[in-house]
Amino acid sequence: MASFFTAVNINKSFHLHPVLKDVSFSLATGETVLLFGRNGSGKTTLLRILAGIMRPERGTAYLNGSILFTADSRWRRDVVYLGHQPNLYPAFTARENLMLSVRLRGQTWDEETFQTLLSGYGLAGREEEPIRVYSEGMLQRLGLVRLELASWRLALLDEPSAALDVDGTQTLSDALTRWHSQGRTVFFTSHDLGWGAARAERALLLSGGTISREAPVSTESDLVSYISEEE
């Protein structure tokens, strides 16, 4: 498959401690790829750099041949990010938060789509409540609704199944399948390797600050053995 996204030699340190060391990899169009590794291996840092939230010390990335991390913000139109937290304002209602998100992306608000998505993610009737009253799982669902409302080609998801119940995890799995069929690329992390292995076509192991292994996903035990071999 042709490379849709390429990261080249990405480096990042915190307090002189290198977290990412020349991280390079590629993603193909429509591919769903799992990034896994131990706690503190730099998965979140890598996703935040690719989303434009953090700045790499060295290295760059290309999306369809266009260079990222430039002052021109247009490249971020094709990329969405959902972190450990939903990246929304607690004092705002679900509707206000999502309207803000849509407006920031230069899109137009579609009430019908909003209502359909709310129902799909089990949040129907809760759109006028300030989200500070939401549970962790509800916040995660709302974060996913934010993603669904945006138009994007690459989604960067950090532990998207965390805090979700069985229903929520199933809805997320369905969304991943739908996005894959739409030719959208998803790069996600998960500590639930069983769930991650079932969703991804390929897995990248981040260890020692670099992508130390790149392999097609088969089972959870394969992924666990990869981590063990790195020790």
Next chain:
Amino acid sequence: MATAWTIFLKDLRLELRTRESLSAMVIFAAAVTLLFAFAVNAAPARFQAFIPGLMWMTYFFTAVLGLLRSFGREKELDAYSLLLSAPVSRGAIYLGKAAAFFLFLLATQMISLPLFGLFLNMPLLAAPASLALIIVLTDLAIAAVGTLIAGMNLRSPAGETLLPVLLFPLLAPLLIAATRATSAALAGRPLREWDLWLMLMVTFFILFALAGTLIFDHISEQ
């Protein structure tokens, strides 16, 4: 400008919803004013010359409090990442946040400034137009500098401690200018005697607003 307007309205709505910044800023300003009133009560006439300075020191710390709250909101649920990952100019984020903060600071002063007249005999009505001009220009400059430094510190673990430490040396010339201009205006001196201080305020505002718009992209990322 559409993005700056969206951010401005967002901050305004958040404040109307929570009233966290404005109430904290007004209460703090009122409490410090009352404290000064008790402190200078023994010899009010002797301290009259210091009142404009006390007023601007009060509003400096009030501004720090407001900035901490304004950017503190962005940290909850990592909401700031929504702004940073959006396909918008970071300069527009800076302008929107600075404009909203300017409005909060101005509103705080409209509510708390009469206390300086009431408890410290500050002749607020001696030159109301001049005083209003000085306040607006100083607030614009404080908002321009403060938003830039607060944005820079947002991702720093010690950001809340660093904000006043970094802000005071940067704002010292502005606070001196505001104090001197306020003293001169309230003493009824003609504008030509203190217009230099106004020019300093305008220069401060233009320089930092420009710098903030241009470099916010670099300083807002971790």
